[in-house]
Amino acid sequence: MKEEKVILVNENDEQIGLMPKMEAHEKALLHRAFSVFVFNNKNELMLQQRALNKYHSPGLWTNTCCSHQRDGETNIEAGKRRLQEEMGFVVDLQESISFIYKAPFDNGLTEHEYDHVLLGNYNGKPTINLDEVAGWKWMPLEKIKEDILLKPELYTEWFKVIFDKFYEHINISK
Numbered sequence: 001m002k003e004e005k006v007i008l009v010n011e012n013d014e015q016i017g018l019m020p021k022m023e024a025h026e027k028a029l030l031h032r033a034f035s036v037f038v039f040n041n042k043n044e045l046m047l048q049q050r051a052l053n054k055y056h057s058p059g060l061w062t063n064t065c066c067s068h069q070r071d072g073e074t075n076i077e078a079g080k081r082r083l084q085e086e087m088g089f090v091v092d093l094q095e096s097i098s099f100i101y102k103a104p105f106d107n108g109l110t111e112h113e114y115d116h117v118l119l120g121n122y123n124g125k126p127t128i129n130l131d132e133v134a135g136w137k138w139m140p141l142e143k144i145k146e147d148i149l150l151k152p153e154l155y156t157e158w159f160k161v162i163f164d165k166f167y168e169h170i171n172i173s174k
Contacts (some may be wrong), residue, residue, distance in 0.1 A: 006031040006068045011100065013114050027054075028110035031098065032070065035158060036079045038091060038120045039065040042139040048086065048120070050156070051134050054120070056105045059134060062156040068113075079118040084099055088127030091120040101166065103157035115158060 006024045008017040024031050038046045046064045050057055065086040069078040079093045096117040104110045126136055139147075146158050148155055149162055 005071065006033075007071060009114050011114075012098065012172075013045075013098065021068065022045075022109075025109040026113065028102065028104070028112045030114060031110050032067065032116070033068050033111075033113040033119055034075050034079050034081055034082075034116040035162065036064045036093065036118045036120065037096075038083070038087075038122050040121070040123045040138055042138075044088075044140050045135050045144060046126070047139050047144070048128075048133050049135040051130065051132050053131070056065040056107060056109055057156045058110070060156045061154055063162070064158045066158070075116045075118060079120075083120075085172075086129050089122060089124060091118045091122045093118040095119075099161070101161045102156055103161075104132040111158065113158070115162075117150065117162065 003020045003022065006098050007020040008019055008024065010016055010030070010173050013032065015032075019031070037045050040046070041064055048064055049061050052058045063164060065082050065146065067078065067082040069075060073081070075095055076093050080090050083093075084090050088089060094118050098116045100114050102110060102112045128136055145163055148160055152160060
């Protein structure tokens with residue numbers, strides 16, 4: 001299978017090229033990404049536990065799903081595609097905020113992403129892809145915030161950044 005390419009961007013999220021995903025992570029180059037947050041009608045967030053075979057952050061808890069846009073794909077199209085691939089369902093998504101973060105990992109790779117946060121609503125049960133996802137659960141935002149403070153090592157870096165800096169943008173109960 002051909003390796004996925006990521007969209008390299010500048011600090012204004014303007015596309016400047018394409019590069020194989022692993023090479024971009026090895027070189028710590030800024031690239032476009034998205035993070036999907038799906039809530040139920042009780043304002044609980046569907047969390048995903050990353051599969052244990054992931055090349056970084058295996059077994060850590062994070063938002064409902066995340067990945068990289070493909071060349072020519074909108075943020076919403078990418079979010080819906082990946083939600084179906086990882087969690088087995090699709091919902092309408094809306095764009096929220098975007099931000100840049102950089103997180104080096106122990107394996108020598110670095111996530112340096114221009115991350116677009118997408119929000120959706122769903123009240124069903126996912127059909128998870130076990131190649132991508134080890135587990136899932138619904139959790140209220142306040143409980144997640146408390147748990148991140150108590151056990152930050154259980155969560156992905158980008159998820160902690162979103163909760164630290166952009167909590168008010170994902171808290172849809174306000």
